[in-house]
Amino acid sequence: MTKPVKTVCVVGGGPAGLVAAKTLLHNPPNGANYDVTIFDSQCRIGGLWPANKADDAGLVHPAMIANQSKHTMCFSDFSWPDTAPQIPRAFQVGEYLELYRQRYCQEVTLRLECKVENADLIPYLPDESEHYWQVRTWSKEKGSEEHRFDYLVVASGYFGEPALPGLPEDTENAIPVVHSSKYRNLEQLLGGLKGKSGKILVVGGQFSGVEIAATIATHLSDAMNAPGPLRDDYIDQKTQGPRFSVHHLIQRPTWILPLVTASTPADLAPCFLPMDLNSQNLSNRPPGPLVNTQGHISVERAKLVNSFFRGLLKTDQSEFSPKLAVQESDYDNQPFVGISDTYMDHVRSGAIGISQGKLKSLSGNIANVTPSEEKINDVAAVILATGFKASTSLSFLPGNIQEKLAVAPNDLNNTVALAFHNTHHPAVPNLGFVGFYRAPYWGAVEMQARFVTALFSYGGPLSHSLPASMAESLKNDTSIKRTLALRTDPRASQFPMGDYAWLSQEFGTALDIARIPPLGKMPVLSTNNREMNILTAARYPGNGLDRAQNAEVVKNLTRTEELVQAGMTKGRFVARAVFRSLLGDWKLDRKVESQRPEQPTGRFVGTASFHLRNGTSHGREEEFANIEREGGDQGYEYLYIENGEFIDETKRLRFNATRRYIWRYNEAKDKLSVWFNRIDEDRTADYLFHEIDFILPNEGEDRVGGWKATGSHLCIEDVYNVQYEFSFDSVNLREWKLGYSVNGPKKNYRLDATYKR
Template sequence: MPKRVCIVGAGPSGLAAAKSLLHDAPPGTFDVTLFDSKTRIGGLWPSHKDDSTGLVHPCMVANQSIHTVQFSDLAWPEDALQLPRAWKVGQYLAAYLERYCSGAKLRLGTRVDRAEPLGASTTTSSGSPSGWRVRTCSTQEGEREEVFDHLIVASGFFGKPTLPPVSSHAHHGIPVIHSSQYRSLPDLFGKAGRSGGKILVVGGQMSGVEIAGTIAAHLSSATHSPEPSPIPNPDKYTVHHIVQQPIWVFPLYTSPNPTASAPPFLPLDLGSYNLSNRVQPLTNSQGHISTEAAKVVHSIYQTTLGTDQSIFSPKLAITTTHTGNPPYLAVSDNYLEFVRSGLITVSQGKLEALSTEGATISPSNEHIGDIAAVVFATGFEASASISYLPASVKEAISLSPSDLNNTVALAFHGTYHSDAPNLGFVGFYRSAYWGVIEMQARFLTALWAAGGPSSPSLPSSLKEALNSDTSIERTLSLRADPRASQFPMGDYAWLMQDFAAALGLERSPPLGSMPRLPPADKEMDILTPARYPSASLTESQRAEVVKSLKQTEATAWGGLSSAKFVAKAVFRSLLGEWKLERDLVSKLPSHPSGRFSGTAKFLIRDGTRDGREAQFDALVAEGGELGQEYLYIEEGDFTASNGLTFRATRRYVWRYDERKDKLSVWFVKTDDQKRADYLFHEVDFVLPKEDGEDGENGENGKGWEAKAGHLCIDDFYDVKYKFNFKAVNLWDWQLAYSVKGPKKDYTIDGIYSR
């Protein structure tokens, strides 16, 4: 008789567990049932744009690429964006379910209320003397009890949003929500809105930085969009972010060669998981962080960003005061520039009090008044996800609800406990990687298929891994460790290596040659789940593995041997205000020469359909989005060569098309200067012929050059750009025009600097 397995949760962890039990063990070994309280699969990940049933906004952009947010034997569609939106991740999971989990019974809309270990006098249908009596409840079937041989907890680490006690002290007129509940400004304020004020974001780690940047982007869009604002007076609001310590903020695309004068760009995880930069065999870089290790990582982060972040705000600077402490990291494309522009204000400290009078921060005793709303980005309590387990089991796994990082202490990297050998965990740790989720599922499958941790049938590699495992002791020690890392479960690459050794799996080599990177001049060796395929693959699975590897390798070559993703990096780094100095030299007396001095602002907003209606409608029909764009406004004084000075302004709309990886500039309508009219030009980046090192401020290198052209009636505009990066950030850039026509012959040369 097959052993019955109850899997609680039909998100990535539950699906990976079901797939492994059905495909990585001999046929007929396991009979799998998946339960989920939601009426859909996916867990955190919604499956369509309008799905608001999860903890993730459907249009949120994932902070890892498709090369990391994947399972080993299902490649993403060829037209998938590098950084998928949340609902696209949900669709990937739906495809995974259809392909690999059709043999499982799927019970959606069914909540697991209770799971009790069977008594010694009870046996399961397979004859096992140990198992689980599981009580479920659904609107379709009501209450129901069933017996299973094994139980897998795949119900997710984000069990219940946590709100500090101070959150209840705000007066009734101020909206107070958790960051996972935020969807839009109208949802926060209601249609009536307020007259403005500060939106207080509390919490300085991943979710705090992300939600502060998201809300600021929504405010900017509401202010500068040509459409009516969804709330009154959006320009009267700002974001005030409270952080306890400065944190490194990475953009979604970084450079694997940040010191180059024209740095190439890749999704940040491709550079982060380049095994060529690691000493082999891998050792765990997470857990307890020594002072020396902390300094090394801080130095790497500063090199990657090209700054200690003081250029954005002194409150965000990572100085020698901080570099001995464990580093913390967040991901956001626009947070830092919003801080520099003043749309986000940062305060360091802890929220001590919240009342009708405002907020007080300790230890500085800083007071923040005029609060319009409060968003708590204060994490999740994982213990709510295992409320169905009995007290005896919770005690055995050392449940500590107050420890949001090390909530339970489990053996072999969070998979099981010897006191409950028929209970397994998959993905039950903070910020679980999909590759590790898949490995945890394979581990449990191998363990149970062999008869359990004490079985004499255990493969030698698995037995050795169990005998040398210290995961429980490590977890318990980290609970009281002030130098514990941000994500203490373990280093991703090391975990993958350790699981592979236990399972007897080899990391497959790249399919072909890979780009070489300085200073070691080694080929990139990018870790993805597809590098660890199952031991026995069907022909169709093997094809998916190969397809996935080809996608990753093509992405790496595209970023390192062409100008791919440079347009994205430029677009991101334009946000905010620039100082602009421009010279106009005319060869015709009818057009005076002169100098413009002023500012140029790139104001971010949601993409609009103006000027590209057909493309917009087709994309929306396919369920896609146009992303974001800038309203460009320059203002200043033009002083002609004859001494005459007058005020000058001009506007454009700048757009980035992620599908084409193309930057473009559009004229605005004369009667509505927030609306794009027609295309001015598309920017074509030129791959540099040779590379050199930048000067101290990034001003001496060749930089990224680009060109464009535009015929305006009889006048031809020959456009040239030069973008000087310092690592991931634009330091300054130039825009030059040569304009020739029957009545025009002049050049314009402008320099933009912060």
């Protein structure tokens, strides 16, 4: 029997607010019926995710590459468009959310540019045991308004406002100081520093610090190496060197993972998958019920996880910088991670310098560091990657409610103490929370929405009508006690709220949602001889789905399993892994063997450098135009420059030589290509040299060598046959070899080159 309509106020129109509204409208149990209103202070939905390429007013740069694949950055019953990249940009996440809204939230009353200023809990009279919410909002269009709701869902998230350290103000020699969420481009940051130079100091060593340091280093690399005239504002015309560099101030070394990691890290020719799919492979965890791996980290657990990362990356990171090395003597400390495709090789190349400590103060263009008392000189600008305060997202709640929730404004990780994995508080039964989960998995947020909807539908956390599974889960719940303890725990983990797989299990148990098995047979990992078992939100489909929703669940599962099969058996992502790991400088040793006397035989020794820059259209104008029309992204490419000396076999002929190419990676095709450089413009692509085709090992063949690949090129009458071999240490290229033979009427020679770091 359908129950009377209950009204729900949802504060926040980001992923959490949208999935909360959708779940209340489409999947409420116990015959519940809801009328949902979403309030958001912004002019569009999406929360921190920009709505399109041009939307740069939010907290995330539209072009930022997400740190998850689309397989985990989605909800269980709504798949991404077919053309979406495997790892989307921020603006593409915003576009996905708009499609989700159109599919599931048409019945929602959506009030944009309307801020919730206050929400008071008012008792129904004469019975004061039940309450409603009196919500006051303000909008430019309608001014102050009062609304009445039966339930309130806080979905405004952990990104309430930037957390800024209190630095002594220096007005005499002020330099730009901005939060990482406000950085968009070099012009905006350095526009007022014409003719100046120095370090762009990034403060903060976790996710956002690593991400923004790598982003700025890439922007500087692009400014140095893009086609066209050299720019005086970023390049010193006398030295031809950069005016600015990045300097990163971290408190401790952090394991840095690329977006695509090795599923078989011991192989010189490893298989690759997106990092989140490898990390959520349940077959790597002990059989039986999952145990929480986050929160308090014991010494034993810390040693185990640090050793795991060392084995995954096959390095302690000292090869990139001694200051990034995670020494075995530090394995007692809880591990921290960051994610970036470019950060480590920017550090190795010197584009990012490293210091350890905390920023104490700024004195003119000098940053003072504690406790080392180091002084970082010649600072031109400061980026504060110091996180966000969630307390602002709760500021509309009255003081007595905040007191019940034990709000701690200065605790960025454990701001509010909530029951059953940050969904509610038993003292305020008609108040729910969705999205108060400080970790990057959307499936957890979807589970929170289901749990809050079920709580409301069965009468609250103290109701005698709760299903047995929910009642038992609430009875055994220790979330509030655990959160309060973590506030003073020196061994709290980086993401203390619980690991995603364990949380999914716990929510599934409470809601009677079973984790469904993979649709088909999955690849078997040689490391443990177990089938891969990748967890995504679609593995926990909600109850009571209609036919269309079930079809979306199957689509999501099928896509993930097909991708895993492609990565493990067809070389998917190898080209991407190679492209990522080329960044920076290499030692080059090339032997030339000619069959014609007019072409010398000898040896070339020098360096080869891969300079990262934004993708350009030269030589592929039509393809580029299609990307723009479809709302895609041009990606990145490398300007390849080699310099060295050639000595012929007689040692009588020696001369300096240089050459340039453009290397490109096409994400849609998962294909690497090499392009000739124009003669008249040394940073502009001319035409295609060759595409690189990777050779799959035969079934059962040991991967003792690196990934082999071929290419070919017909230059008038001369045929270039190209062979490659890329040997990995897990995610990083250890060395690679390039050889090609050239045959034609006037050419007959062979080149064999080895590239080493």
